[in-house]
Amino acid sequence: MKKFTLMLLTLLMIVSMLSAQELTGLKIIENVYNRSTGEDQEGDLTMSLINSRGDERVREIKQYLIEFGDMEKKIMFFISPADVRNTSFMNWSYDEVGKDDDQWIYLPALKKVKRISSDSKSDYFMGSDFTYDDLGDRHPSQDTHKLLREEEIDGETCYVVESIPKEEEYMYSKTITWIIKDKWIGKKKEFYDEDEDFLKTLTVNETKVIKDYIVITLSEMHNVQKDHRTIMKLDNVIIDSGVSENKFTERMMKRGL
Amino acid sequence: MKRKNIIVFLLMTATIMLNAQIIHHGFVRTYLGALTEQDGEYSVLQNTFDWKLDYGKGNVALYVNPVFDYNALDDNLDISLRQGYMDIYFDNFDLRIGKQQIIWGKADGVFITDVISPRDLSEFILPDFEEIRIGTNAIKFDYYLGNSTFEAVWIPTFESTILPEENSIWAPKMPNFTMPVNYDYTYTEVENKLSESEIAFKYSYLGSAIDFELMAAYMWDDNPAMHIFLQPDSTLLIKPEYHRLPLAGASFSKAVGGAVIRGEAAYYFEKRFAAEDLTFNRVKDKDYAHYLIGYDHNWFGMNVSFQFIQEYILDYENDISNDEFTSTMTFLVTEDFLRETLRLEFFSYYGINNEDALLRPKISYDLADGFEVQLGANIFVGEEGNFGQYDENDMLFMKVRYDF
Numbered sequence: 309m310k311k312f313t314l315m316l317l318t319l320l321m322i323v324s325m326l327s328a329q330e331l332t333g334l335k336i337i338e339n340v341y342n343r344s345t346g347e348d349q350e351g352d353l354t355m356s357l358i359n360s361r362g363d364e365r366v367r368e369i370k371q372y373l374i375e376f377g378d379m380e381k382k383i384m385f386f387i388s389p390a391d392v393r394n395t396s397f398m399n400w401s402y403d404e405v406g407k408d409d410d411q412w413i414y415l416p417a418l419k420k421v422k423r424i425s426s427d428s429k430s431d432y433f434m435g436s437d438f439t440y441d442d443l444g445d446r447h448p449s450q451d452t453h454k455l456l457r458e459e460e461i462d463g464e465t466c467y468v469v470e471s472i473p474k475e476e477e478y479m480y481s482k483t484i485t486w487i488i489k490d491k492w493i494g495k496k497k498e499f500y501d502e503d504e505d506f507l508k509t510l511t512v513n514e515t516k517v518i519k520d521y522i523v524i525t526l527s528e529m530h531n532v533q534k535d536h537r538t539i540m541k542l543d544n545v546i547i548d549s550g551v552s553e554n555k556f557t558e559r560m561m562k563r564g565l
Numbered sequence: 566m567k568r569k570n571i572i573v574f575l576l577m578t579a580t581i582m583l584n585a586q587i588i589h590h591g592f593v594r595t596y597l598g599a600l601t602e603q604d605g606e607y608s609v610l611q612n613t614f615d616w617k618l619d620y621g622k623g624n625v626a627l628y629v630n631p632v633f634d635y636n637a638l639d640d641n642l643d644i645s646l647r648q649g650y651m652d653i654y655f656d657n658f659d660l661r662i663g664k665q666q667i668i669w670g671k672a673d674g675v676f677i678t679d680v681i682s683p684r685d686l687s688e689f690i691l692p693d694f695e696e697i698r699i700g701t702n703a704i705k706f707d708y709y710l711g712n713s714t715f716e717a718v719w720i721p722t723f724e725s726t727i728l729p730e731e732n733s734i735w736a737p738k739m740p741n742f743t744m745p746v747n748y749d750y751t752y753t754e755v756e757n758k759l760s761e762s763e764i765a766f767k768y769s770y771l772g773s774a775i776d777f778e779l780m781a782a783y784m785w786d787d788n789p790a791m792h793i794f795l796q797p798d799s800t801l802l803i804k805p806e807y808h809r810l811p812l813a814g815a816s817f818s819k820a821v822g823g824a825v826i827r828g829e830a831a832y833y834f835e836k837r838f839a840a841e842d843l844t845f846n847r848v849k850d851k852d853y854a855h856y857l858i859g860y861d862h863n864w865f866g867m868n869v870s871f872q873f874i875q876e877y878i879l880d881y882e883n884d885i886s887n888d889e890f891t892s893t894m895t896f897l898v899t900e901d902f903l904r905e906t907l908r909l910e911f912f913s914y915y916g917i918n919n920e921d922a923l924l925r926p927k928i929s930y931d932l933a934d935g936f937e938v939q940l941g942a943n944i945f946v947g948e949e950g951n952f953g954q955y956d957e958n959d960m961l962f963m964k965v966r967y968d969f
Contacts (some may be wrong), residue, residue: 389934390968418697419668427823435905
């Protein structure tokens, strides 16, 4: 009987520890960060930049991603507009905390691959409402996370987590993310600027399950301060097709698609 | 002109034949430049059609880039082929055969190890760098091993840098001769034969810790040496002659705390320099070093870049026209506004020896995607030196460009 009580107590403790972990903001964000997205991915990215007057400009990119060990390599080939055609951009990011990304750009007019400063993460990517940092995977240890509440959006229960950067000079004072329970994928994210004013919202409008992986295929970033928005669409997604590591080299940056 | 017509005809025929698979792109541009010191006299009034044609099938690709320049000031249509080559891709190596621009090194706007493609300096260094470099007829072989590339280039025929014409506002200031001068161009041509060809090798690595290149080349000096002979009749005979120029160099770029540090150096063996000593026909051979250190950073959304460049003539003698050390600095700052539709840029060269400079402010605005208007200025400061000699050539310019 004693043995049974001990087992029951241990079980209760494990269950209570697990549920406590689930309710931790950090744990939720770690689950999002560690959600499996496949070994490699390729897809056609279309960004529609819409200003406050409703004028639209379109950027088209072919991108490839590969993950191995503690690093991720990404290469983007710019297809349009015409003045950036054949430009390519390569990013190597690392799980190691504090290790900066390595970034290179190939400009066809200069005909050379140029290493660029990774300190420009707060720059907007191709004039969109996404910064380079918004497009990358921010390591959970860079922010302090707090689970605020649970909330239902579009029929899905979400954890609402507030993340405050540990770095003082960071471009956002805080972000609030709505994460779909059990799927560990973001549904919505609000960004607050350095003055703690509401800056922009990222909304995930469509996800697809491809080879058992959930992929965000349609999202929108709306800058409420300037009232412009960027719609990001990902088509023709192929996962785990065995993209070669040789794709992520100086040779391919110069050669293009 | 007949030859040009044939080229255009062939291009058009090839385009029609292969039209289904050919990708066309390029740009159309109007470029107007006015000299502020000459009551706004136009120095450039040019319309350009830069046409790029890509064709690829399997592991073979073709690229042709004819350029049509119409210069309204002298009512002249100039047709040229900037590049025209074929690529053959294999698993671990590539071959590129034909007229091509080959660009080496990590420097921006400075030519240290970047000596493979000759330059068109007919408008000094003011055109875009894509337009300054002349495609050279070459066979380029690249072998890839992980993040390393071994490159070998064979250039069968020598092509020199294009210098400004004598009556051009960009013609460099010539020394004042006190005696009458005659020219002998007998030795100016480099013969088109195998023994006169150029070869160059490069090893490059691109990785997380550092990017670097090592190179060696057996080239011709792109600029002829002016051998000057005193004649019995007290006149001077000038014989321009090209000389071989072996060189070796290296360059690197490395991320350091969010910034990028770049360096590049080359050692040239027995480069010819103009000198006063007539017993050496006013030319002396000296080893020469050319090196640079650069720093790129992003400050508050502005991209800022500094470079310090130095040229050093070893075993220096006082009668050599160039200084033993020539130091130059460059400074570049760019910032984008309005979702990258408006760009402000300021680029400058500063010559430390002669306290001269070239200042190049520019504003670009995208009226629509690929449709850009540029307004800018080229301001020369100083009285002598690389930039100061053009003090009278301050220019305002406007370019309207449409990429398709």
